[in-house]
Amino acid sequence: DKGNYRHFMLKEIHEQPIVVAQTLGSYLRAVEEQVALPAMDADLSRISRVVIVACGTASYVGLIGKYWIERFARIPVEVDVASEFRYRDPVLDPSMLGIVVSQSGETADTLAALRHMKSAGLTTAGIVNVPSSSMAREVDLLLPTHAGPEIGVASTKAFTCQLAVMASLATMLARLRGLLSAADEAEIVRHLGEAPAAINAALAHDADIEAIGRRIMGARDVLYLGRGADYPLAMEGALKLKEISYIHAEGYAAGEMKHGPIALIDEHVPLIVIAPSGPWFEKTISNMHEAAARGAQVILISDARGIADAGEGPIATIEMPEVHPLIAPIVYSVPVQLLAYHVAVAKGTDVDQPRNLAKSVTVE
Ligand code: F6R
Numbered sequence: 034d035k036g037n038y039r040h041f042m043l044k045e046i047h048e049q050p051i052v053v054a055q056t057l058g059s060y061l062r063a064v065e066e067q068v069a070l071p072a073m074d075a076d077l078s079r080i081s082r083v084v085i086v087a088c089g090t091a092s093y094v095g096l097i098g099k100y101w102i103e104r105f106a107r108i109p110v111e112v113d114v115a116s117e118f119r120y121r122d123p124v125l126d127p128s129m130l131g132i133v134v135s136q137s138g139e140t141a142d143t144l145a146a147l148r149h150m151k152s153a154g155l156t157t158a159g160i161v162n163v164p165s166s167s168m169a170r171e172v173d174l175l176l177p178t179h180a181g182p183e184i185g186v187a188s189t190k191a192f193t194c195q196l197a198v199m200a201s202l203a204t205m206l207a208r209l210r211g212l213l214s215a216a217d218e219a220e221i222v223r224h225l226g227e228a229p230a231a232i233n234a235a236l237a238h239d240a241d242i243e244a245i246g247r248r249i250m251g252a253r254d255v256l257y258l259g260r261g262a263d264y265p266l267a268m269e270g271a272l273k274l275k276e277i278s279y280i281h282a283e284g285y286a287a288g289e290m291k292h293g294p295i296a297l298i299d300e301h302v303p304l305i306v307i308a309p310s311g312p313w314f315e316k317t318i319s320n321m322h323e324a325a326a327r328g329a330q331v332i333l334i335s336d337a338r339g340i341a342d343a344g345e346g347p348i349a350t351i352e353m354p355e356v357h358p359l360i361a362p363i364v365y366s367v368p369v370q371l372l373a374y375h376v377a378v379a380k381g382t383d384v385d386q387p388r389n390l391a392k393s394v395t396v397e
Pocket residue numbers: 088089090091134135136137138139140143186187188189272273276392393394
């Protein structure tokens with residue numbers, strides 16, 4: 034049931050404050066200001082490396098997780114798309130933790146990757162939305178997302194819930210390694226706890242985003258830039274736009290733009306710049322200025338401070354609440370999803386059932 038919403042995708046975007054809160058509710062102990070994971074046999078304090086495997090949107094959760102786990106827990110992380118993982122004959126050993134991320138828990142390549150990890154003796158964990166799925170049953174440590182059923186083919190609420198779990202896992206690994214003081218952990222827990230309200234604040238910009246969507250709907254190509262943990266979100270934005278509006282889009286690490294894609298830039302190319310104020314802001318904004326100087330139609334997604342500091346260049350801005358860099362990828366998912374949604378609606382495509390796509394890809 035879509036309720037009062039025109040599409041399941043829009044309904045699911047708007048459910049995010051609730052489902053992210055529900056998901057965090059099972060990983061955060063608010064009173065103790067600690068993260069908590071479900072009980073498991075394996076000892077996560079001793080893992081040597083992490084490998085994260087997933088497909089599509091879920092693989093971007095893996096890439097963001099790499100930033101978080103390496104930063105907080107100082108454990109090397111590699112991320113692979115599941116269709117490549119097995120066939121490159123990865124170097125694996127039982128001291129590693131293998132993580133799969135999947136909404137459905139049935140994606141054929143990801144399931145095969147999980148089985149490959151298990152046969153190599155890895156401890157496995159799964160960030161999975163469907164509790165009765167094959168992956169949920171087969172992993173050693175099930176880390177459920179509580180997004181509820183996701184009907185729209187384009188993944189939205191599952192993605193932000195997966196990020197919430199990934200952030201909790203990174204925090205736990207950091208604590209187990211002795212790298213996080215109680216005060217630092219309490220601070221992270223507080224910031225994660227702020228995510229649902231910040232998502233709500235982001236949703237309030239729906240009408241501005243709809244107007245921007247109408248401005249860019251005629252584009253043939255759209256580029257997305259981000260840096261650090263917001264770089265995979267640029268790829269997620271591009272994927273979302275491609276799959277439901279059929280506009281060609283690419284997500285790039287902001288600093289990579291001048292190594293090739295800048296050649297594409299002219300006044301017909303919208304450039305979506307994801308740049309919350311924080312450690313990567315200045316550098317990303319200087320990349321934005323390089324593109325604006327070449328005529329790019331820059332749409333800057335930042336907070337009030339960032340928008341003010343960015344100065345001239347953007348043709349439009351989308352203002353987000355000011356948030357801690359840890360939760361920025363969660364909160365900035367919202368404008369990226371809404372932009373794709375509104376462009377698709379303006380173009381009249383079938384938002385919930387885009388052509389050629391299936392909700393769950395159960396063949397290789
Ligand atoms: C994108 C999308 C797909 C899925 C991918 C993995 O919006 O929905 O890229 O993310 O097919 O599916 P799950 O998460 O079910 O393994």
